Amino acid sequence: MTEVLERPYVVASAAQSLDGYLDDCADARLVLSGETDLDRVDDVRAGCDAILVGAHTLRRDDPRLLVRSAERRQARVAAGRPPNPAKVVLTRSGDLDPGAAFFTAGPADRLVYAAGGSAPELRARLGSAATVVDADDLGDGPPDGVDLSAVLADLHRRGVRRLLVEGGRRVLTAFLTAGLVDELHLVVAPFFVGDPDAPRLVGPGEFPHGPGNRMRLAEVRRVGDVVLARYLLAAADDFWLRRAIELSRACPPTGSAYAVGAVVVDDTGHELASGYSRETGPREHAEEVALSRIDPADPRLASATMYSSLEPCSARASHPVPCADLIIRAGIRRVVLAWREPALFVDCHGVERLRDADVEVVERPELAPLAREVNAHLFD
Numbered sequence: 001m002t003e004v005l006e007r008p009y010v011v012a013s014a015a016q017s018l019d020g021y022l023d024d025c026a027d028a029r030l031v032l033s034g035e036t037d038l039d040r041v042d043d044v045r046a047g048c049d050a051i052l053v054g055a056h057t058l059r060r061d062d063p064r065l066l067v068r069s070a071e072r073r074q075a076r077v078a079a080g081r082p083p084n085p086a087k088v089v090l091t092r093s094g095d096l097d098p099g100a101a102f103f104t105a106g107p108a109d110r111l112v113y114a115a116g117g118s119a120p121e122l123r124a125r126l127g128s129a130a131t132v133v134d135a136d137d138l139g140d141g142p143p144d145g146v147d148l149s150a151v152l153a154d155l156h157r158r159g160v161r162r163l164l165v166e167g168g169r170r171v172l173t174a175f176l177t178a179g180l181v182d183e184l185h186l187v188v189a190p191f192f193v194g195d196p197d198a199p200r201l202v203g204p205g206e207f208p209h210g211p212g213n214r215m216r217l218a219e220v221r222r223v224g225d226v227v228l229a230r231y232l233l234a235a236a237d238d239f240w241l242r243r244a245i246e247l248s249r250a251c252p253p254t255g256s257a258y259a260v261g262a263v264v265v266d267d268t269g270h271e272l273a274s275g276y277s278r279e280t281g282p283r284e285h286a287e288e289v290a291l292s293r294i295d296p297a298d299p300r301l302a303s304a305t306m307y308s309s310l311e312p313c314s315a316r317a318s319h320p321v322p323c324a325d326l327i328i329r330a331g332i333r334r335v336v337l338a339w340r341e342p343a344l345f346v347d348c349h350g351v352e353r354l355r356d357a358d359v360e361v362v363e364r365p366e367l368a369p370l371a372r373e374v375n376a377h378l379f380d
């Protein structure tokens with residue numbers, strides 16, 4: 001079976017000056033955003049299971065990485081979650097001060113991913129203040145540090161489903177160039193830094209989103225005197241489509257229909273509903289099951305994406321309304337699919353039908369083999 005990387009949904013968040021700097025070179029911490037924006041970030045933090053930073057950000061800024069609002073902490077606890085997300089730091093040098101706010105502030109789980117042989121010494125020095133994960137045990141990482149995919153897989157095993165990456169420059173660069181960011185929240189402050197020695201948002205690198213592959217702009221918001229831009233990256237499509245394919249594995253087997261999984265996701269990376277074929281009835285299709293679980297008046301449908309492991313059907317024997325029409329009627333404007341339906345049972349024109357109705361259809365054929373594999377028995 002093909003290996004599927006199980007990882008959390010990753011939101012990267014940063015604030016920069018108009019000329020693209022994360023900080024200046026002065027000793028004091030540079031204030032980029034204001035109170036209103038800090039409150040917005042607090043809300044984003046409260047919605048995550050863990051917050052990750054690079055060791056240099058700890059050394060330079062000494063952030064607490066806690067949820068500040070008591071109401072938000074209470075809401076988390078009421079939902080059966082810890083009051084604060086777990087705090088996560090990456091290091092290679094092991095140069096971390098046990099007196100840093102990361103280790104001393106607030107009740108929170110603390111995880112240190114230590115590469116390059118720094119784990120044993122850190123474990124001894126930090127004691128019970130944090131769980132030190134020896135990144136060298138997580139598999140073959142690059143020689144210069146922690147393998148980020150391995151870190152994400154490990155966080156997923158520890159129950160982290162939504163991760164907030166808060167910088168700094170090297171960590172943002174590494175996550176972005178590895179294609180491991182699903183959503184980017186970028187705040188632009190209304191001033192210039194103008195110091196070439198200050199850290200920029202990212203360093204040089206090969207980014208999956210170059211000029212030929214623009215990110216999707218999900219939102220622009222004025223927050224006090226700063227601007228928040230929220231981008232959705234290609235990694236998010238991959239993330240949700242893999243989830244749809246995973247769901248298809250749960251379909252009750254039959255030789256007369258495909259096993260399909262479907263997930264409807266809003267434009268903040270939250271799942272509205274999911275389903276798989278025959279989940280709630282012998283003839284039901286995955287998209288139909290997922291849509292039946294959403295209130296047709298839900299305003300999030302207009303900016304939601306339907307992820308389906310197989311092309312939505314355009315004609316079906318068992319039901320008067322094919323899934324392509326159900327999607328159009330639901331007001332969903334974007335569909336991402338892995339596998340075009342082969343002409344095995346019916347001749348499917350789902351993609352054309354959706355496009356004719358001005359629904360954006362994105363095909364990810366590189367994931368088609370994974371979706372087909374679940375249906376291998378139909379082709380024996």
Ligand SMILES: NC(=O)c1ccc[n+]([C@@H]2O[C@H](COP(=O)([O-])OP(=O)(O)OC[C@H]3O[C@@H](n4cnc5c(N)ncnc54)[C@H](OP(=O)(O)O)[C@@H]3O)[C@@H](O)[C@H]2O)c1
Pocket residue numbers: 013014015016021022023032053054055056057058060061090091092093094095115144145146147148166167168169170171172174199
């Ligand atoms: N404006 C914002 O939104 C914002 C947010 C955060 C930070 N910042 C600023 O960003 C600057 C810090 O950025 P930075 O690039 O210097 O540092 P950074 O990204 O915070 O941390 C880099 C360090 O993290 C560790 N690290 C990173 N990737 C690793 C990997 N794959 N494996 C193992 N360790 C890894 C290494 O720690 P060791 O050195 O210990 O080996 C590395 O030196 C500061 O000026 C801070 O104020 C700004």
Ligand SMILES: [Zn+2]
Pocket residue numbers: 285286287312313316322323324
């Ligand atoms: Zn269908």
